[in-house]
Amino acid sequence: MKLENKPTSITIQNFTTESGAFYASLNLSFQVFGRALHTAPLVLVNHALTGNSQVIGENGWWNDLIGENKTINTADYTVLAFNIPGNGFDGCVIEKHLNFNARDIARIFIEGIQFLKIKQLYAIIGGSVGGGIAWEMTALEPKITQHLIAIATDWKATDWLIANCFLQEQILHNSSRPIEDARIHAMLCYRTPESFAAKFQRSTHQELAIFNVESWLLHHGKKLQKRFQLSSYKMMNQLLKTIDITRNSNSFDALAAKIEADIHIIGINSDLFFTASENEATYEQLKKLKNKVTYQEIVSIHGHDAFLIEYKQLDNLLKDIF
Structure with a gap:
């Protein structure tokens, strides 16, 4: 069983962003933890703003949630994490940041999944901007995953x-x-x-x-x-600012109705960034369109960062999925 590795890179070729910027090549690096690719159900973890692909191990930012005998047990699952291009963890930076939006990153991640010959994910899980990119991925590819787990995030950036x-x-x-x-x-x-x-x-x-x-x-x-x-x-x-699955597209209802995944929204009652009220509104809207949608809440005084702090609560909210 392969517990972890160093970042491996894929070259994404001839990529044009939604703003029209052309890149002959883009570096997409990733790490795999737990079971080897194609030998177990696969969980894609999308990192937050200052995060990276190092989800477990030394300096792993989600060690309390993912690992041997943890909520996402690496004895049972393959865990894949891409570095968002430009996050600098792999030594690659992007100077013209305004060329990109959240959907561009979702498209790049989808290309990475296709390159790795992954036909379907068991789950996409992400917090904050990583969760927003997860929303964008499932809106673009409604069959891509069995479970969408969006934590402390939403399908759009509010005012x-x-x-x-x-x-x-x-x-x-x-x-x-x-x-x-x-x-x-x-x-x-x-x-x-x-x-x-x-x-x-x-x-x-x-x-x-x-x-x-x-x-x-x-x-x-x-x-x-x-x-x-x-x-x-x-x-x-x-x-973070450009999360919006409805940009230049259909209504939220039209897009969400096509998503085949079970959608699990986890809000934080004290989140000042992606507020619980916005998450509840998304849930109420989704309930009219889909049967397999849940909304649960982390109760904490710690606000947005509670998804990185309240591991016992997160374990209780996620254990039925994993």
């Missing part, structure tokens, strides 16, 4: 999300410390006032003579600056 991405872009373009400052703002979207109150209780950092919440935000900014590139942040922010 509120677009506004926050716009502010992120302004910081990334105009700040003298773009990655650090953008990350500080982003953390305010990913957490909640209640989460901060519970964690910091207005305490101060004696040596730095600042509030601990300020020290924590500065730490997160510096940490990301060390491992993330500016072009990658711009690219990922652009993708």
Whole structure:
């Protein structure tokens, strides 16, 4: 059994984005964990904004959910994770981020699946922007997967999300410390006032003579600056802003009705980014079109990041699928 590997690359040739930009070649790297390809049901994991294909192992960002005897048991499943082109994890960056939208990445992932001769996925699971790309993939290829698991995400970017991405872009373009400052703002979207109150209780950092919440935000900014590139942040922010399965297309109802997968929506009651109310509205709309759709909620004070924190709850919500 193959537990993990280093990123392997596929070359996507002659790709034209929806905006009309032509790329003679694009690098699409991926990692496979658990059972070897074509020997077990396959789960595609789409990473979030600062994530990558390293879902388990050293520096694996979803070690608590995926692995031996975990919710997604690598003894029973093949786990595939692509790097979103331009995320920088494989050393490849894309400078002209405005050429791309979330659907372009979905198209690239579909080409990767076809290249690997995968006929159908057992599940596509993704949180945040990764979940938005999962929505885009199933809208483009309604038969691609048996289960669509969309966590802390939605099929479209709302005005509120677009506004926050716009502010992120302004910081990334105009700040003298773009990655650090953008990350500080982003953390305010990913957490909640209640989460901060519970964690910091207005305490101060004696040596730095600042509030601990300020020290924590500065730490997160510096940490990301060390491992993330500016072009990658711009690219990922652009993708987040452009999630919309209905762009230049039919209505949501027409697209969603064609999706053959069982759709599992998991919201977070305190999410300030992809709000629970938007997730509930999507569920109510889907219920009129499909029988196999569920909505469940992570209950947490931690906001959007709860899908990376509340592993026991996520296990309970997902164990029946896996």
